[in-house]
Amino acid sequence: MDYIVTSDKKVCGKTKGDIITSMDIINAGGNEKQLLRTDLIEEVKNAPKALKAVKAVEEAPPVTQQEENFSAFNSQEIGDK
Numbered sequence: 001m002d003y004i005v006t007s008d009k010k011v012c013g014k015t016k017g018d019i020i021t022s023m024d025i026i027n028a029g030g031n032e033k034q035l036l037r038t039d040l041i042e043e044v045k046n047a048p049k050a051l052k053a054v055k056a057v058e059e060a061p062p063v064t065q066q067e068e069n070f071s072a073f074n075s076q077e078i079g080d081k
Helices: 022-027 032-037 049-059
Strands: 002-005 019-021 041-043
Touching (some): 022 032
Antiparallel strands (some): 002 019, 002 041
């Protein structure tokens, strides 16, 4: 489930206007029902795809130099056998 932070205070590390998921809340040790009851977050029925894409990019682990240089093929294995 996706929510939007409506509080001026940080909620599970997110600030006002940020999208937060149930897993974000659980991982931060929060209580989803309590946050809803106290109006710190609101349910997002149809989160725009762009916001979900931005969230996915923000959460993606950084690519290391070693991963960038990784080749799927071992040049010594390609060719005559």
